[in-house]
Amino acid sequence: MTLKTLEPILAKHPLFNELDPQYLEIIVGCAKNVRFKEGEFILREGREADTFYLIREGKVTVDIYVPHLGPITIHTVAEGEVLGWSWLVAPYRWHFDAQAIVATRAIALDGKCIRNKCEENKAMGYELMKRFSSVIVQRLQSTQMQLLDVYGIRQ
C-alpha cells in the first residue's frame, strides 16, 4: 500500500503546502518513493525530462559540464526543495545534470502522468502551475544574482 503512505509525505512537502486533498489524491497516483546513492546521477543533460523530485533528505547538485573545467555546480537542492521543472514545458528535456552528493531520499513524480491529469483537471493544472512558477521564478532570480557575480573583482 505505497500509495497510502506517500500521501502524508507529499502533504508535508512545501510544494504541496495546503493543497486541496482532492488534488493530492490524484497526484499520489503519479508518485513513488526513490533513493539515490552518493554519486548517483538523477538527471542527465539532454535526456527526456519525464520526472521531477521532491527531496526528502540528502543533497543534490545541479551541474553543467564545461570542457577543461569539468562539472560546475550552479545550484544545490536539499530537503524540502524541488528538483527539475523541464518536465513541465516542451520539449521536455533536461538542461543540466543532477547528482546526489550524499545518499538522498526523494519522492519521484511522473511528469507525463501529472501533465495528463492536469489536462483533465484544469483547475488543478492551474494550481500546480502557480506553485511551479514560484519555484521557477526563485531559480531565475537566484541565477540572475549569481550572474551578477557580486563578490567578484570588477575590472
Added chain:
Amino acid sequence: MENNSLIILAESLQLIFDNLNSFGYQTIAPTISENTIVYDQITKISDLPIGYIDEQTGGHYRLKKHSKPTFFSYTVGANSWKKYLHPPKVRLWQIKRKAKAMEFVSEETQPPKLAFIGVRGCELAAISIQDRVFLKDKFVDPIYSTRRKDIFIVAINCARAVKTCFCTSMQTGPKVEEGFDLSLTEILDDKKHIFLVKVATEKGREILKNIPYKVATKEDENIAENIIKTTAQSIEKKLDTENIKELLYQNYENPSWDEVANRCLSCANCTMVCPTCFCTTVQDTTDLTGEIAERWRSWDSCFTSDFSYIHGGSVRVSTKSRYRQWLVHKLGAWLDQFGTSGCVGCGRCITWCPVGIDITEQVKTLRENNG
C-alpha cells in the same frame, strides 16, 4: 568712545588699512584682475575697484565703469574668502622614509594674520557655514582652524544688488548682522562721501584708534538703513525655502532632473565658485628619490566622475545624478548634516555657470512638478 555707530570720511578707510597693517594684518580686499572683482592683498584704497559696478545674469559677468567714485558698488565676483580659510591646495604633511620606520612631519606653518575688507552679508554667512563644517563638528580641521583664528573682518552693507543676488531669500543679507569686527555702509551724495561704521568687537574698536570720526546721528543711521532697504527691495530673484528639504528628499526621481542634466556640462564651476562648497580630494606624491612622500589636499567637486568612485566604478555615473547630488546636498541634506542651508544666496553659481543654470529656477521647477 563708547558709541558703536560712527561716521568716518571715505578716505579714512586708508587709515583702517594702515592700522590693520601696523597691527600685523595682511589686508585682503576687492580689487580688479582680468576684468573681474577678485580678493587679493592690497594696502592702498586706490587699488579698490573705485567707480566700478558689475552686471551679472546667468552665465554672464561684466565689470563696468559708472559715474560715481564709490568704493563698494559692485557685488561678488568668482572669488570668495573661502580661498584663504580653506585653501584650494594645501600640503597636509610630509614623511621621510627611515630605515625601519617613517617620520611624519605635520605642517607647522603659521599662516599670516589676515584682515578681510569688504565682506558682504552672504559671505559672512558662508564663512559661518564653513565654521560649522570645519570647527564645530565631530572633528576640527587644523588647517581651517589655524587660518580662521585671527581673521579680522570688515563687513560691508551692499548698496547695490545684481540680477543673480537672492540673499533676501536665504536671510543672509544685504544687511550684515553678525560675524564681523567692523561693518561699513557707504554713503555718497552731492556733499559728502562717508562710511557709517558699526563697531562690533573690541578688536574693531582698537583698529579705529586715531581715526577721525563723529558719532553717527539718528539721521545718519536712517540714511544707511534706507540704502540697505533699497538694495533689499531691488532684489528680484527668489528662492522659496519652505519645506525645501522635504521637497528635495521626496523628489529624487522627479523628471525635471533629466531636463537640467541635458544642459549641465558637469564642469564643476558652480562648486568652485560656491563660498560654502567644501569637498576636497587628496594627492599622494613622492619625490624623485622616493625618500620623501607628501599628501596634498585640494578642492574637489561632486560633478567629477572620480568623486564617487568605489571599487568597480563611479556611484554617480550620470550628470543628472551629480547635479541632483549637488542641489539636494546644498539646499536639503546640508540642513540634516549641519543645521543650516548650504546656500547663502550669493548667486555665484548662476553667474559662473557656462550655460546659465539657475539654482532658484531649478527649485521652482521641482516645486511645479512636485509629486
Added chain:
Amino acid sequence: MQLLDPMLPDQFLVKRKVNENKDTFTLTLEPLEKKSFLYQPGQFNMLYMFGLGEVAISISGNSEKPLPLIHTIRAVGTTTKAMQKLKKGDVIGLRGPFGSSWPIIQAKGKDVIIVVGGIGLAPLRPVIYYILAHRQDYGRVSLLYGARTPEDQIYLNEFAGWQEKLDFFTIVDRASKKWNGDVGVVTRLIPKAKFNPSNTLAMICGPEVMMRFVSLALQDKGLIPEQIFVSMERNMKCAIGFCGHCQLGGTFICKDGPVFTYKEMKRYLELREV
C-alpha cells in the same frame, strides 16, 4: 600648531601577513609608538602606503583585545595591491578608528542573524568574536556566509569553532565537484536560520545589491527595518567628515556610518546613483 591632527597617520609595524585567498590577505599590525588603541566592532581605520595613498579598511580582530590590530584587505586597487606585497617588518601609516559600530550591546538578550557576502565577513568578525566570548548573553545566533566560490572563502580555519557555537551556514555562487556544501545565493540560507522575529537583530554586510535582497528577505521573515543593520560603502578620502566624498543623503558614511539601520538606509538603497 597645538591641535591634534586627525589627518596625520601613526606608524604601525607589520607583524604578520597571511593570505586568505588569491586576492585577500590579513595584516597583523602593532603600533610603533602609540600604546593603546580602542575600537568597537564595525569601525574602520585608514591605512596608508608610503607615497601611494590611503584606504578605508574595517577592523577584523577581537575588539576586547584590540592590539595587535587585524585588517583583512582585498587587493583591488593600486594601494591595496601594493599592500599585498607587504612583509613582516614593514611599516605602514594608520589613522583611526573611525565610524559607527554594530549593535552588539543592543543585541544582548536577543537572537542574532548575521548575513555576510564576500569580504563582508571581515567587518563582522569582531561581532562574531564578541558574541563567542559572551555567548550566554545572546539567544540563537545564526551566521550565514555567501562567497563567490569555495576557494574565495576567508577565515576557513575558524569555521569549525563557529560551527560549534553558532548556527553557521555557508553557500557559494558556483563550485567544482570538490565542494559538498550549498550552491546558490545567500538569501537561500535564510530559511535555515532559526530566530524569533520579534526579538532579533540582523547585521548584514556585503555588496549593496546583496544587502538589498537580504534585507527584503529578512522582512519577509518578520523583521522590521529598525531590527536590520547594514554597513555602507562610499568613496572615502578623509574619514572625518571634511572631504565630502562619502555623503549619502543627509549622512556622511565616515562619521555617521558605516553601520546604519536599514530603516535609515532603505530609501537610499532603493534609489539609483545616490
